[in-house]
Amino acid sequence: MAYTLVSKTSKRKLVWVRLPPSAPYAQSFTKKALGSWHFRYPDFSLKNLDYHRICMKRIGLHVSIAGHIYESLGRARELGCNTMQIFSRNPRGWQASNLEKSDVEEFSRLKIKYDISPVVIHIPYIINLATSDDSLYKRSIDAYIDDLKRADLLGAEYFVTHLGSHVGSGEDNGIKRFSDALKEIIKRAKSKTTILLENTAGSGDGIGYRFEHIKRIIENQANPSEIGVCLDTAHTFAAGYDIKSKAGLEDTLKKFDKLLGLGRIKVVHFNDSLSPFDSHVDRHQHIGKGEIGLQALGRIIRDPRLKNAAFIMETPKESDKDDKRNMALAKKICKGR
Numbered sequence: 001m002a003y004t005l006v007s008k009t010s011k012r013k014l015v016w017v018r019l020p021p022s023a024p025y026a027q028s029f030t031k032k033a034l035g036s037w038h039f040r041y042p043d044f045s046l047k048n049l050d051y052h053r054i055c056m057k058r059i060g061l062h063v064s065i066a067g068h069i070y071e072s073l074g075r076a077r078e079l080g081c082n083t084m085q086i087f088s089r090n091p092r093g094w095q096a097s098n099l100e101k102s103d104v105e106e107f108s109r110l111k112i113k114y115d116i117s118p119v120v121i122h123i124p125y126i127i128n129l130a131t132s133d134d135s136l137y138k139r140s141i142d143a144y145i146d147d148l149k150r151a152d153l154l155g156a157e158y159f160v161t162h163l164g165s166h167v168g169s170g171e172d173n174g175i176k177r178f179s180d181a182l183k184e185i186i187k188r189a190k191s192k193t194t195i196l197l198e199n200t201a202g203s204g205d206g207i208g209y210r211f212e213h214i215k216r217i218i219e220n221q222a223n224p225s226e227i228g229v230c231l232d233t234a235h236t237f238a239a240g241y242d243i244k245s246k247a248g249l250e251d252t253l254k255k256f257d258k259l260l261g262l263g264r265i266k267v268v269h270f271n272d273s274l275s276p277f278d279s280h281v282d283r284h285q286h287i288g289k290g291e292i293g294l295q296a297l298g299r300i301i302r303d304p305r306l307k308n309a310a311f312i313m314e315t316p317k318e319s320d321k322d323d324k325r326n327m328a329l330a331k332k333i334c335k336g337r
């Protein structure tokens with residue numbers, strides 16, 4: 001889709017075309033830089049613009065797929081999202097019914113119509129690619145490939161992957177098992193959807209709470225550049241990276257950049273943390289009501305080094321009101337207010 005900016009005063013035009021799916025969000029503007037430019041977009045004028053759309057910042061939520069899977073896109077739009085995360089099926093069972101062709105077509109149509117992008121699919125909870133139990137390992141690899149193919153069918157941009165648990169067999173073993181599983185998956189699935197590895201809080205025997213774990217896994221792949229990262233703010237904080245203070249955030253991003261490169265962060269799971277710093281307990285909280293707090297979350301969402309990442313909340317939800325409040329707050333702090 002081409003975007004056209006027309007100056008009010010000189011009638012000069014500036015046109016550019018949306019970037020390819022690998023980097024669709026690279027263009028962003030501040031309100032100030034926009035100045036007297038009109039922004040032409042199918043159903044927008046400068047007067048009634050939603051700021052986060054004009055700055056192309058992608059902000060959204062994890063959304064339910066209840067009913068038909070394409071209904072999730074309507075839900076996301078209703079909540080004011082321009083990106084979303086879903087499970088492509090029941091995340092707690094091994095059985096997944098096939099996606100209907102008509103549902104897939106409707107999903108693709110609405111994704112474009114509502115401009116929900118990127119669409120992020122989260123892997124089911126039951127998959128554990130770090131386990132030393134051979135039968136669970138095999139079953140997990142098969143289920144993962146099946147899910148990745150569903151992501152492809154739906155035209156999802158990203159596939160978010162928790163790294164799993166070594167279940168007492170040791171971190172090194174867990175990292176090796178995961179690396180090998182990922183190699184096999186990539187070879188067998190031949191998927192177009194980009195796999196993102198998500199950092200964890202490091203509870204129990206979970207791996208992936210140190211950026212070094214993710215680096216080791218990525219380095220082991222045939223093509224390391226094709227793997228991205230999903231950075232969860234609540235996990236990062238609970239794992240002992242101080243992203244609450246300005247200096248701590250600086251230090252954390254520098255560490256990440258040195259090990260993995262900040263360009264790898266395609267999605268930020270934008271959650272406040274109910275559990276304290278370095279607690280290794282994974283509990284998400286509403287934006288601004290947790291241990292990280294509004295000020296620090298604002299610094300993170302406005303950080304220019306993360307400007308191309310989609311920010312998706314996995315905050316607690318009792319009703320739509322919770323989602324709406326969190327969305328409103330995220331947009332507000334994104335603007336720096």
Ligand SMILES: [Zn+2]
Nearest residue numbers: 198232269314
């Ligand atoms: Zn997460």
